[in-house]
Amino acid sequence: MDDQIKKSIIEKLQTAGCVFAEEEAKLLISDARTLDALFTMVNLRITGIPLEHVLGWAEFCDIRIAVDPGVFVPRRRTEFLVQKAVAFSIPGAIVVDLCCGTGAVGIAIAKALGWIELYAVDIDPTSVRCARRNVTSQGGLVYEGDLYEPLPAKLHRKVDILVANAPYVPTETIKLLPQDARLHEPKVALDGGDDGLDIQRSVAEEASLWLASGGHLLVETSKMQAPKTIDIFTQYGLIPQLLYDDELDATIVIGTKPTPQE
Structure with a gap:
């Protein structure tokens, strides 16, 4: 050149x-x-x-x-979510990746563990097509639909790791996002409702119906929103844990479904 x-x-x-x-x-x-x-x-x-x-x-x-045009681009800070999901899991685990976008989170978990039983879901048809290109190469399955709705019933109370990089930008602050995201990524992948936590609430509300005893729900959030996320997890019967990574400026909340003796 x-x-x-x-x-x-x-x-x-x-x-x-x-x-x-x-x-x-x-x-x-x-x-x-x-x-x-x-x-x-x-x-x-x-x-x-x-x-x-x-x-x-x-x-x-x-x-x-x-990454296809019009699909949410995986962020580097979300690598922290993957790291912690891997730390809480083992090879062969049943993993569900909600709001999967490209499927990057589930794929990265699968690559790190060697093999998992992977299911990915997104409501956006363009994202689902892109995720299928990525996830099926790892033997995973991708479903189009709203959160848990398209998942097979056989997964009830069987999921070991539930990851949800759900949108958490408050509706009114979307206009402040960089142009790259605001104009070229689907709004459904960014808009978390009035306080940014609407999708997290929906995910947490049904999590215990899908998680195995001792299973974990992991979501990415912001430092400012984390206390509310913890409250949401507690409200729906999950034991919350807050983790932060300085290098990636990443905040995640982990909710654990209690085992019978807890």
Whole structure:
């Protein structure tokens, strides 16, 4: 690649407001098969389309995840959710990934553990199509529907790990999100209702119907919302635990279904 072309691409990306212009330029250059394809990709990026949608993939937990246009892009902070789900699980566990988007969380758990019985769900048809591309390669199943509704009844009280990277942005603050997310990711993957916790409430309300005794529900939230998330978990009979990772600036709440003796 001509150094002058590379410099020109970096300058275009910087002018468009791309904070990591040099890193993005390297990715675009390495992915483009022809010069024409490269210029097309650069032009898409400078119009505000997320880099991952331009590339068609995102790196998550050191795994390349397919990301289709219009699908929620997995965030690096969500790797903390994966780390803790893995820590609470074992190979062969039954894992359900609600609000799965690309399916990245479930796939990363499966890769880390070697093998799990994986079920993923999303309400957005575009996300479901994308998730199937990713999840079926790990032997998992993907369902389209609202939270637990499409899951097979055989999973009642059998699920070991329930992960839900549910939307938790309050409706009124969606307008403050970066343009990449606000304009190019589905609102259903961002909007958590008036206080951002509507979907978490729905997930927690039915969690005990699906979790095995001692099973765990893990959700990502924010520092500010975490106390309310803990209250929600407690309200629905789960034993809550709050965890935070400084490096990733990630907050998760884990709810454990009590065992009979607890």
